[in-house]
Amino acid sequence: MDKDKILEQSRAAKKDEGLENAKLKGNMIGEYAMSVVALPIAIYSLFVGEFVVAWAIGGIAFAFVFGQSFNLYRFTKRKYHLAWTIFSVIFTIIFIVQFLAESQGWWVTWGPHRMWG
Numbered sequence: 001m002d003k004d005k006i007l008e009q010s011r012a013a014k015k016d017e018g019l020e021n022a023k024l025k026g027n028m029i030g031e032y033a034m035s036v037v038a039l040p041i042a043i044y045s046l047f048v049g050e051f052v053v054a055w056a057i058g059g060i061a062f063a064f065v066f067g068q069s070f071n072l073y074r075f076t077k078r079k080y081h082l083a084w085t086i087f088s089v090i091f092t093i094i095f096i097v098q099f100l101a102e103s104q105g106w107w108v109t110w111g112p113h114r115m116w117g
Helices: 003-013 017-047 051-076 079-104 112-116
Strands: none
Touching: 017 051, 051 079
16 A cells, blocks of 8 residues: 555544544553542452452452453453453452452452451
8 A cells, every 4th residue: 555545544534643642642541540439449448347348349350350361452462451351350260259249248259458457
């Protein structure tokens, strides 16, 4: 393909690269903001014995990791991203099952709150 044909196709697509870049930066800021809010809540909930909150946050976080790693794997076909995809699916399921078990009273997770009182 020559350069003019590529430029013509790019113009025909009518993509605003500035908007795409803003979306990517917004996603990155959102990741950081979610981490800054979720991590302290999860840690606090572990120490006060509210494991159900930590399980829910973990499930959401691993589902997010799945979305990113799966999309990267589809694009790159790298085994690294496939491994993260598999890892995140497994841990999303584990965290959601734990969340359901704790919230429904099927079993109670052991934790620091049991050690200290």
